[in-house]
Amino acid sequence: MRRFLMKGNDAIGEGAILAGCRHFFGYPITPQSEVAHYLAKRLPEVGGLFMQAESELASINLVFGAACAGARVMTASSSPGVSLMQEGLSFLAGSELPCVLVNIMRGGPGLGNIGPSQGDYFQATRGGGHGDYYTIVLAPNSVQEILDIMKKAFDLSDMYRMPVVVMADGIMGQMMEPVVIDEEKSVEIPPRPWATIGRDYHEDRNEINSLFVVLEEMEEVNLRLLHKYEEIRAKETLCEEYMLNDAEVALVAFGTVSRICRAVVDKAREQGIRAGLIRPITLWPFPYDVISRAAKSAQCLLAVEMNMGQMFEDVEIGAKGRVPVYHYGRLGGMVPLAKDILEELKKVSERGGTGR
DSSP: OEEEEEEHHHHHHHHHHHTTOOEEEEOOOTTTHHHHHHHHHHHHHTTOEEEEOSSHHHHHHHHHHHHHTTOOEEEEEOHHHHHHTHHHHHHHHHTTOOEEEEEEEBSOSTTOOSSBOOTTHHHHHTOSSSSSOOOEEEOOOSHHHHHHHHHHHHHHHHHHTSEEEEEEEHHHHHOEEEEEEOTTOOOOOOOOTTOOSOOOTTSOOOOOOOOOOSHHHHHHHHHHHHHHHHHHHHHOOOEEEESOTTOSEEEEOOHHHHHHHHHHHHHHHHTTOOEEEEEESEEESOOHHHHHHHHHHSSEEEEEESSSSHHHHHHHHHHTTSSOEEEEEOOTTOOOOHHHHHHHHHHHHHOOOSOO
């Protein structure tokens, strides 16, 4: 094991290499560009392929081609670039192809700015493109977790033959923290009997397709995907709980904001307020069961995020109307401060009501 000081975007690249990824197609966009910069150097060193495509549209379609051939492949971008990739992501989901897409979120909508944001929550957790589909969405909150979660992203993608999205914001991509890298761990990439890598003409050919003009056939595909998603909901939900057992007010936050909220919980406890924290690690599937359990014992829930209240809706679903659910957010690349969250926590702990 070796210890490094590493930037979040670099950890994404190194984590992908440690996970056995050897193909990357992407296009630079701030605050994600270091992912491509890092992999442009590292992939050739391990016998991999890096290609800067001419656009995000080209990137996601190159990912499609490599995934068809059975490669462990990824791309990375930031909010506007990820929007351009959504049609290709739908094709990948409809064709049941594994890949990883990293989104280092920035302020929006539109071109917005390069400040940190969590405004792409709906896009990631509701599929993002056309048709009925989901992607598994992972949200790390430290550089070490970024590094480690890349392997999980590729493993889940292979296991369920579907795209996996890793969500972080501009702060997570740019900040530097110490990480421990275990280079002795071996990577086992599962066989891909479905891959279109060529067959003798006497054998059955593999076909990858998302076009089904017969309505009954399309419904059959949708039902197969539905059953897959139900299995993922049952088996793959990840969540961290902090000081939740006796919490009267439960904060819910992910990514960078969850780190701030953890400090807020500690400060609130010092002041005699029984606060706790729920940190979803999978944004899809969302940990509704943990939210529901907290709603049975806490007096209220407070969703804290860098958007208008997107995760807030999932927290409301999990709470099932048992307790008030409130929202505190900063927008446009602004980051919520611990003192302001603490002030909001004190307010909601003193009042009733039904929402924001």
